[in-house]
Amino acid sequence: MDGIGWAASAMVAARARLDVASENLANVSSGAFVPLRARAVLTPGGVAVFRERVGLHGALERTGRPFDLGIVGAGSFTVGAPGGSATQTRDGRFVRERDGTLRDPRGRMLLAAGGAPLRVPEDARFAEDGTVSTPQGRTVARIALPHGSSLHAGFLESGGVDAIAQMIDVLAAERGFESAQKVVTAIDGTREKSASDVARIR
Amino acid sequence: MERALLAAASGMAAQQQNLDTIADDLANADVAGFKGSMQIFGELAAPGSPGAGTVSLGTRVLLAQGKLERAGGPCDLAIDGPGFFTVIDASGRRAYTRDGSFARAADGSLRNAANQRLEGVRIPAGALSLRVLENGVVQAAFANGTRAAGRVRLAEFDAPDRLRNVGGALFEATPDSGPAREVVPGGSDGPKLRFGMLERSNVSIVEAMMRILTAQRAYEANAKGVQAADEMLRIANNLQRG
Numbered sequence: 001m002d003g004i005g006w007a008a009s010a011m012v013a014a015r016a017r018l019d020v021a022s023e024n025l026a027n028v029s030s031g032a033f034v035p036l037r038a039r040a041v042l043t044p045g046g047v048a049v050f051r052e053r054v055g056l057h058g059a060l061e062r063t064g065r066p067f068d069l070g071i072v073g074a075g076s077f078t079v080g081a082p083g084g085s086a087t088q089t090r091d092g093r094f095v096r097e098r099d100g101t102l103r104d105p106r107g108r109m110l111l112a113a114g115g116a117p118l119r120v121p122e123d124a125r126f127a128e129d130g131t132v133s134t135p136q137g138r139t140v141a142r143i144a145l146p147h148g149s150s151l152h153a154g155f156l157e158s159g160g161v162d163a164i165a166q167m168i169d170v171l172a173a174e175r176g177f178e179s180a181q182k183v184v185t186a187i188d189g190t191r192e193k194s195a196s197d198v199a200r201i202r
Numbered sequence: 203m204e205r206a207l208l209a210a211a212s213g214m215a216a217q218q219q220n221l222d223t224i225a226d227d228l229a230n231a232d233v234a235g236f237k238g239s240m241q242i243f244g245e246l247a248a249p250g251s252p253g254a255g256t257v258s259l260g261t262r263v264l265l266a267q268g269k270l271e272r273a274g275g276p277c278d279l280a281i282d283g284p285g286f287f288t289v290i291d292a293s294g295r296r297a298y299t300r301d302g303s304f305a306r307a308a309d310g311s312l313r314n315a316a317n318q319r320l321e322g323v324r325i326p327a328g329a330l331s332l333r334v335l336e337n338g339v340v341q342a343a344f345a346n347g348t349r350a351a352g353r354v355r356l357a358e359f360d361a362p363d364r365l366r367n368v369g370g371a372l373f374e375a376t377p378d379s380g381p382a383r384e385v386v387p388g389g390s391d392g393p394k395l396r397f398g399m400l401e402r403s404n405v406s407i408v409e410a411m412m413r414i415l416t417a418q419r420a421y422e423a424n425a426k427g428v429q430a431a432d433e434m435l436r437i438a439n440n441l442q443r444g
Contacts, residue, residue, distance in 0.1 A: 022206035022427040026213030026255040030243040098360040098380045105259035174430040
């Protein structure tokens with residue numbers, strides 16, 4: 001590959017980096033958002049950029065709402081329609097419906113360890129090990145959590161986006177794009193010279 | 203770059219909505235019984251495809267109890283615990299509120315500033331003063347003793363988070379919230395009425411200011427993203443010289 005090709009692939013990579021930083025910045029207020037990362041790899045065809053999720057979890061924020069659930073450690077909530085496809089999410093902003101099920105903001109139900117929708121009483125207590133019980137201590141259901149993780153009611157996980165790091169990425173992408181463009185222009189300039197000046201007969 | 207532009211624009215729109223909600227909270231911070239709310243954002247992504255920014259998933263009302271404070275009104279009431287007052291307007295529409303600043307009207311009812319009548323209370327003409335007990339019983343004092351003048355009952359809902367806010371501290375029942383369930387206050391672990399007190403809004407001004415600052419900076423960061431994408435487009439357009 002020639003110089004212009006390399007520089008062009010660097011411009012494409014810088015653009016992809018800006019895409020990722022912008023998406024992360026846009027989601028700076030999205031609860032439990034897991035940031036993306038642009039990973040640049042040098043290949044024989046130029047610079048290639050891969051998008052991947054960084055396993056970064058935000059801090060738990062106190063909200064005081066009884067059915068806001070946050071997880072410390074690994075693990076996630078299983079949400080979905082009963083009998084439908086289940087999804088994993090760390091976003092624990094649940095609201096209790098009339099029938100006792102808990103729904104997330106996208107309308108999906110929280111599923112218990114067995115896969116059935118979780119039904120909780122109005123004054124349910126959530127223990128750190130994921131056990132849901134009545135105030136009298138009768139266990140109603142269990143939210144499956146890996147060993148070592150804990151569940152906290154009244155807390156929410158904030159997004160894992162570090163706005164400062166993303167701003168720096170925006171700047172770096174912009175300048176990287178500019179540098180690559182200068183390289184393209186410089187190579188183009190030398191080619192122009194060789195095309196128009198070198199072979200000129202006086 | 204188009205993707206970066208769209209994502210950053212969605213972030214700016216989200217923070218704008220966020221600011222609107224916080225401004226509404228702040229504007230109502232001094233309204234008795236007002237409940238603050240919060241915008242909820244989520245990632246905008248179709249399954250299997252990379253994200254395209256953020257989207258608002260709606261607002262949520264925080265129903266937490268506000269602080270009770272002694273008030274100077276003639277018939278101020280506050281609820282200590284869950285539940286709502288049921289108020290009825292001239293056309294018979296029911297609304298639910300925790301704003302208990304009522305005043306005696308000429309027809310013997312207790313009415314709030316919006317001229318809605320508190321359900322269950324009728325004060326006989328000629329009553330000198332009035333008292334509401336913890337269990338909702340209204341006592342009217344006459345020159346020759348006291349007489350009962352009705353009872354304040356509270357409304358509770360199966361899913362109070364699904365009530366619809368209809369402005370200020372007023373809520374309406376929705377099919378999702380379920381119909382109002384009448385609750386008699388004063389039980390051992392139930393809500394209690396406090397006469398001569400009002401519930402302050404549960405909006406914390408300091409916290410709201412903090413949220414404004416955060417939203418403003420997030421808006422700026424996203425605006426910088428738009429600028430950067432625009433600058434890259436400009437550079438790309440200038441690749442061709444002459």
